Amino acid sequence: MPANNDPTNATTAIIGAGITGLCVAHSLQQQSSEQISFDLIDSAQKVGGAIQSTLSNGYLAEHGPNSILIKDKRIATLLRQIGLDGDNADAELLPARPEATRRYIVQNGFTVAMPGTPTALISSPLFSLKGKMRLLLEPFIGRLQKRGNPQREESFADFVRRRFGPELLASAAAPFVSGIYAGNPETLSVRHAFPRLWAIEQKHRSILLGLIAQQLGAENNPHQLKPSQIVSFRSGMHALPNAIADSLPQKSLHLGAKISSIEPNDNGWTIKWTDQQGKDQQKDYRNIVITTPPHKLSRLALPAKLHQTLQPVFDIASPPVTSLVLGFKREEIAHPLDGFGMLIKQSENSPLLGVLFSSSMFDGRAPDGHVALTCMMGGSINPQYADNDDQVVLQELDKLLGVTGKPSFRHQTTWPQAIPQYSLNYQEKLNTLNTCEQSYPGLHLAGNYRNGISVVDCMLNGLDLGKKLSRHSSTLH
Ligand SMILES: Cc1cc2nc3c(=O)[nH]c(=O)nc-3n(C[C@H](O)[C@H](O)[C@H](O)COP(=O)(O)OP(=O)(O)OC[C@H]3O[C@@H](n4cnc5c(N)ncnc54)[C@H](O)[C@@H]3O)c2cc1C
Structure with a gap:
């Protein structure tokens, strides 16, 4: 027999305690209305989803994200x-070096x-003279003409080429897309x-002129934090989800839960699950927020018709x-x-997408006299490289960075379905x-497959959704 509905009768169920779900909960908690x-x-034993860290032998290894870019006051407040x-x-907050x-x-x-200033761009060997001259033409390029086909989506690659x-595209924008989405610029x-890039073109026509207007403060974004900051946390990225979870009422956290049914009822939703102790639970909610990734969403026990539509x-x-x-030991890398x-x-045909110099980015990522490198592999263009063996990786590191020694530390995380692609x-x-x-009234679908994949986008979306739900709840009372 399932346990009776809890008399406190929570109004909202949030499925998934990754950063999106945690920020929905944090936002609801901040409204402090009973x-x-x-x-x-969450089905996992830990909060955080993709944000996990391991500390071992003086090294700190991130399984997923390594840093976040704070450029919004709402994140600083949280x-x-x-x-x-x-x-x-x-304090845990650790700015990048x-x-x-x-x-x-x-x-x-x-x-x-990568050239960081216009002067550095002029002397950079990354672009030919012709390539540099082409960049300077950008303010004179018009918006995309969608003659006869207003629905046509433009790929990121076509946008940058145009x-x-x-x-x-080849020397900077495409590698940047690998760094963010592990994606293919031709299909995103x-x-x-x-x-944001697309919106600049819509508003200003030219990206360069639009960026200059933003720099000069011609646009008023009340949330913008200046200067923006790349940060992590002293004990690793997982400090972020852990601290949010610690600040929530512990009775509201249900980890290791196996959900067996999610069904609409007359006033909202009924969820049944088996808890960590193997006890059956059943509760009614007005709202349900599902934040699992798309491939996990497909395996949730949703109503058949909803499952089909999704x-x-x-x-x-x-x-x-x-x-x-x-x-590695520091002296083993040239x-x-x-x-x-x-x-x-x-065009380098490398088995790697990129390498983060983790111990150069942040303090405390490797023991004294040692360095840590985080190699990213796989992605949309060469998914098979997610299975590279170490020999291939070490050969490439030797070729590109002059790495000669044997690694004294190794930590691998493979995400079989890592980052959702916002394709054409x-x-x-x-x-x-x-x-x-x-x-389905009361149903809310959120997570990194909607409104941005970065940790900060997920946080802002979660905070906004929590606000929306609490506003809606207060109008019902
Ligand atoms: C390798 C990698 C590197 C990245 N690097 C960066 C970076 O440097 N900077 C950056 O900003 N972003 C980065 N990202 C992206 C960012 O980490 C993610 O987009 C973000 O953390 C996703 O958060 P989420 O809450 O939407 O989803 P998730 O973190 O996937 O959380 C979903 C939650 O749902 C739970 N769940 C799944 N199925 C069920 C079920 N049946 N029942 C209950 N719960 C369930 C999961 O256990 C999980 O806790 C990276 C991602 C990866 C994979």
């Missing part, structure tokens, strides 16, 4: 509220620094995968990615490792999500 209670239900940022010297602003691109087998020319939709969402491609953290890391041009048919997925939410 009526707005919630349960956060970090203070959960105690990760404070005036004390041992100054040299982390330098990023390398691998071209013709060599690491070349506005900046093919060299910028610029409108959905890079909405099929296009289940089909969102998410290529595999492996994150391999290797530790490269100065004076930067964030290196991204690799596709993404509008169909969005339409499906909107249709399902309209057809």
Whole structure:
């Protein structure tokens, strides 16, 4: 027999305690209204989803994200509220070292620094004179003409080629797409995968002129934090989900839960699950927020009709990615490792997507006299490289960075379906999500396959959704 409905009767069930679900819960908690209670239900034994860290032998290995870019005051506020940022010297918040602003691109087998200023661009060997001249033409390029086909989606690659020319695509923009999405620029939709870039073109026509207008403060974004900051946390990225979870009422956290049914009822939803102790649970909720990734959403015990309608969402491609953290003695690497890391041009035919210089980015990632490298492999273009063996990786590291020794530390995480791709048919997925939410009152579908894949995007989406739910709840009382 399932346990009776809890008399406190939470109004919202949040399925998935990754960063999106945690931020929905945090936002609901901040409204501090007794009526707005919630349960956060996850099948895993730990919170955080993709955000996990391992500390071993003096090395700190990230399984998923290594850093976040804070450029929004709402994120800075949340970090203070959960105690990760404070005036004390041992606060968890860990800004990246100054040299982390330098990023390398691998071209013709060599690491070349990405130009960070217009002057550096003029002398950079990354682009030919013709390529540089083409960049300067960008302010004169018009918006995309969709003659006869208003629905046509433009790929990120076509967008960059049209506005900046093919060299910028090959030498900087495409490697950047590997770094963010592990994706293929030819199949990602610029409108959905890079909405801010797309919006600049819509508003200003020219990206360069639009960026200058933003720099000059001509646009008023009340949430913008200046300067933006790349950060992690002293004990690793997992400090972020852990601190949010610690700040929530512990009775609302249900880890290790096996959900057996999710069904609509007259007033909302009924969820049945088996808890960590093997006890059957059943509860009614007004709202249900599902934040599992698309491939996990397909395996949830949803009503048959909803499951059928959601099929296009289940089909969102998410290529595999492996994150391999290797530790070496400092003297075993010839490269100065004076930067964030290196991204690799596709024409290099490398078995790696890129390498983060983890111990150069942040303090405390390797023991004294040692360094840590995080190799990213796989992705949309070469998914088979997610299975590289170490010999292949070490040969490539030797070729690109002069790595000679044997690693003294190794930690590997393979994500079989790592990052959802906002591809050219993404509008169909969005339409499906909107249709399902309209057809099933109280249903909310969130997570990194909607409104951005970065940790910060997931956090902002979670905070916004929590606010929306609490506003809605208060109007019902
Ligand atoms: C290798 C890698 C590197 C990355 N690097 C960066 C980076 O440097 N910076 C950055 O900003 N972003 C990065 N990202 C992206 C970012 O980490 C993710 O997009 C984000 O963490 C996703 O959060 P989420 O809450 O939406 O989903 P998830 O983290 O996937 O959480 C979903 C949760 O749902 C739970 N769940 C699944 N099935 C069920 C079920 N049946 N019942 C109950 N619960 C269930 C899971 O256990 C999980 O806790 C990276 C991602 C990867 C994979």
